[in-house]
Amino acid sequence: MKPLSLDRLVPSYIKSFEAYIPSKPDEELKKLYHTPFLYRLNNNENSLGAPPAAQEVIKKFTPSRAAIYPSGDSYYLRQKLANRFHMDPDQFLIGNGANEVITFVVKAFCQKGDNIITADKTFAVYEWVATFSGFEARLVPLRDYAFDDEGILERIDKRTKIIFICNPNNPTGTYWDKERLKRFLDRIDNRNIVVVDEAYFEFVEKEDYPDCISLIPEYPNLVVFRTFSKMYGLAGLRIGYLAGNLDVVNTIRKTCVVYSVNAIAQEAAHAALDDMEHIAKTRKYVKDGKDFLRKELIRMGLPYIIGEGNYIMIRLPINDTLAYRKLMNQGIMVRTMTGFRFPNHIRVTISGLPIMEAFINGLKKIL
Amino acid sequence: MKTLKISIPLHTDFLPVIITFIENSSCVFGIDKQGALKLTLASEEVFSYLCKVIQGDKVLDVICTGHIYFVSVEFFFDKIELNLQAFNITATPPSESEESFKEMGLLIAARSVDSLSIEEASGERLVLRLIKEKSYPTPQAIELPIIPHMTSFALKIPKVDEIKMFSHLLPVYYKNYPFPDAFRYPGKLVDMVSSSIYGMSIATDERGLIGGGIIWKRMNEKIVEFFGPYLFNQKENNQMAESLVNTCLEGLARTEIIGAFCRYPTEAFPTKHFESIGTITFYQKQRNQIEFPCYYRQLQEDNGTYVYVPRTIASFIKAEYKRLVLPRQVYFTDYSGEYLGEYSVFASEFYRELNQVIIRPLLPGEDCLNNILKHLEIFKKEHILNCFFEIDLGIVWQAYVVNSLMECGFKPRIIIPYGGRSDLIIFQYTP
Incomplete structure (x- = not known):
């Protein structure tokens, strides 16, 4: 038998791409770092968990149903979203987490030689999906920690297909207000698909923050991402969605992998959408947590970047990866920011006050 | 980067083909005549050697690549029991035995090029790589600008x-x-x-x-x-x-x-x-010495790895891992008399301008202690004062080299997390 010639089989853009290695399971990390507990402050999860109604759905899911395929296109969830936003159910696509819908969009619009545009210091998956699919990811530096509209417009050329805007931006928490976003969309003038990732939409209370789904009738090139992983506490079930103009979504649907969203996720998400009290409670603890951290960080003399969303970024006087290891030894897991191109910064998920206090105490010990 | 490739039967009849191929390719890729001749000579010796040691009708893939500032020649062949001892810079000119004449060629090859290395390639094959750098003119003095202190840049x-x-x-x-x-x-x-x-x-x-x-x-x-x-x-x-x-x-x-x-x-x-990962001593020709603290930082979150550590340096390693807060699964391991092969093989990378050599073990062998001593002797003759030896703690047999290193006067100086298959420890010799 001839030896396998991977060199010949693998495209060059895959060869040069490095696979993302996620962190080990908590139990393994606890053993490695000799800690009996672990506070997860690294993934911006909701420390309240899922809304009670969604938790009930999960509890009631009978094991025998595991043998049955789920709805292939999340039929009932799309109906519910359509009612909520007064749109057609076919204007929604549900994915196995928002990460999957990023892939759908890139596959639907890009071909060899095309490019996408996003920021250099933002959620990494837009850049990754484009790169490992063989398309150029043009990265525009943030300006004052926010997406730079002028910089993006300058980088557009005839082969630019998609512009990804993370609003609010992860990890800086900055956002474009409605006026700025509309001005940008007007200047794009339907030449490109504009994706606005609203993963942290439900956390934002500012009045000038745009609800992009409501702008879809006005801007057919606008595609909006939302997720059930953050506010709705269903990160472990992997479910997110996109919304857009009917023709646009019908095009994206062609690249959509049906049956990728499991039955529990669909039903839990369906139940979660009704719970407004959960959103209020979450917003309250996030606000309290931010207020507490602000005071403590000022007292410690540590610069921080705080905006919308359930996270805060802190600049440390030591390197972030060392801080990560030292905090892990105390059972506190944060996200290092060198990978987001913010060396010596950490991002911390806002949690309840006792955990925030434990974090601050841990931070004091290592600095 | 341009690449030329030939597949050629491993037989000395085809030696002229190899010579022509390498000589012409390296000239096309911009190496000067003298450099091209040296690379051709090295390739000729490698080819002749492989013809002698690889039996049967085999085909050799040879790839010559023109990089911007160097040319590389790679020989791909099936894994075989090669005697790689000749890769040691300490390999001596042949005695009368037929066997040692075979390896003299590799010795010549190693000394004709800037780098000769061997490593595993895909598909159960080995790749032997020769590198010859282009030569550049000596810089001419120019008038330098006066550089102000810059508050904005x-x-x-x-x-x-x-x-x-x-x-x-x-x-x-x-x-x-x-x-x-x-x-x-x-x-x-x-x-x-x-x-x-x-x-x-x-x-x-x-x-x-x-x-x-x-x-x-x-x-x-x-x-x-x-x-x-x-x-x-x-x-x-x-x-x-x-x-x-x-x-x-x-x-x-x-x-x-x-x-x-x-x-x-x-x-x-x-x-x-950054994190201080130890100190190395830089010895200058004038017998001055400067202590350089070495710095390191990770770019990613540390998900842990494993290391094989000989007991002789257990306390050093434990203390360093504690100080650096590195999550490691440590397996203490010592050589227990098993046969490792007759000859150890080390690769030496020279930085002449720094009077520096970095040695890396390629193969274990019973002669490890003697081999290290012979290397040190050569470095002494060549007035190389900064001798480093790298041990990959992710490769179990490399841990067995440590006792010999310590016996010869090397000391563990720095640990580079993930510098090898897992962590790399750099030993330094005190001249």
């Missing part, structure tokens, strides 16, 4: 003229400071940077004058070694130094690089954002 990837200017400025401002000799050759530095093997960033003022710069290259697939930051007339410009380092780190983010390492930090080096 911009970071950028340098253009050709700026790389050349940097190359002229560096030896002036860092006269007695160890840095790779190649940086002194403007043309070579330009080619090294444009080859993407080296990365570079500079800080300039509004007039385009260069206030400083930083250079980096991959040590291996996971670690980057960087040089600098070098500042020109920017005493205590911490902001510039830090910005240069950060721009390098930002450029490496979202790549496969796990760590950044600095062997010879400059005064401007922002130590607070």
Whole structure:
């Protein structure tokens, strides 16, 4: 038998791409770092968990149903979203987490030689999906920690297909207000698909923050991402969605992998959408947590970047990866920011006050 | 990068084909005549050697690649029981035995090129790689600009003229400071940077004058070694130094690089954002010695790894892992008399301008202690004062080399997390 010639089989853009290695399971990390507990402050999860109604759905899911395929296109969830936003159910696509819908969009619009545009210091998956699919990811530096509209417009050329805007931006928490976003969309003038990732939409209370789904009738090139992983506490079930103009979504649907969203996720998400009290409670603890951290960080003399969303970024006087290891030894897991191109910064998920206090105490010990 | 490839039967009848192929390819790829002849000679010796030791009707794949500043020749062949002892720089000229004449060719090959290495390739094959660098003219003195202290500056990837200017400025401002000799050759530095093997960033003022710069290259697939930051007339410009380092780190983010390492930090080096991983002593010809603390930082979260550690250095390793807060599964292991093969093989990488050699073990062997002693003898004769030996703690047999190293006077100096299959420990010899 001839030896396998991977060199010949693998495209060059895959060869040069490095696979993302996620962190080990908590139990393994606890053993490695000799800690009996672990506070997860690294993934911006909701420390309240899922809304009670969604938790009930999960509890009631009978094991025998595991043998049955789920709805292939999340039929009932799309109906519910359509009612909520007064749109057609076919204007929604549900994915196995928002990460999957990023892939759908890139596959639907890009071909060899095309490019996408996003920021250099933002959620990494837009850049990754484009790169490992063989398309150029043009990265525009943030300006004052926010997406730079002028910089993006300058980088557009005839082969630019998609512009990804993370609003609010992860990890800086900055956002474009409605006026700025509309001005940008007007200047794009339907030449490109504009994706606005609203993963942290439900956390934002500012009045000038745009609800992009409501702008879809006005801007057919606008595609909006939302997720059930953050506010709705269903990160472990992997479910997110996109919304857009009917023709646009019908095009994206062609690249959509049906049956990728499991039955529990669909039903839990369906139940979660009704719970407004959960959103209020979450917003309250996030606000309290931010207020507490602000005071403590000022007292410690540590610069921080705080905006919308359930996270805060802190600049440390030591390197972030060392801080990560030292905090892990105390059972506190944060996200290092060198990978987001913010060396010596950490991002911390806002949690309840006792955990925030434990974090601050841990931070004091290592600095 | 241009590549030429031939598949050729392993038989001495085809030696003229190899000679013609390498000679013509290397000339086309821009190596001067003398360099092309040396590379051809080395290739001829390797081919002859492989013809002798590989039995049966086999076909050899030979790839000649023209890189911007060097040419490489790679020989791909099935894994065989090669006697690689001749790769040791200590390999002696042949005695009367037929066997030792076979390996004399490899010795000649190793000494005719800038680098000769052997490693595993895909599909159960080995690749033997020869590298010959192009030669560059000696730099001519030029009139250098007066560089003001810069309160505001911009970071950028340098253009050709700026790389050349940097190359002229560096030896002036860092006269007695160890840095790779190649940086002194403007043309070579330009080619090294444009080859993407080296990365570079500079800080300039509004007039385009260069206030400083930083250079980096991959040590291996996971670690980057960087040089600098070098500042020109920017005493205590911490902001510039830090910005240069950060721009390098930002450029490496979202790549496969796990760590950044600095062997010879400059005064401007922002130590607070790095971890001290030990100290090495730099011995100069005048018998002066300078202690250099080495710095490292990871670029990713540490998910832990395993290491094989001989008991002789157990306390050192334990203390270092505790100090550096590295999550490691440590397996203590000692050589227990099993047969390791007759001859150990070490690869030696020379940095003549630094009087430095780095030795890496390729194969274990019963003669390990003697082999280390023979290497030291040669380094002594050649007045090489800075001898380092790298042990990969992720490879169990390399742990067995440690006792011999310690016996010969090497001491563990620094640990580079993920510098090898897992962590790399660098031993230094005290001359």
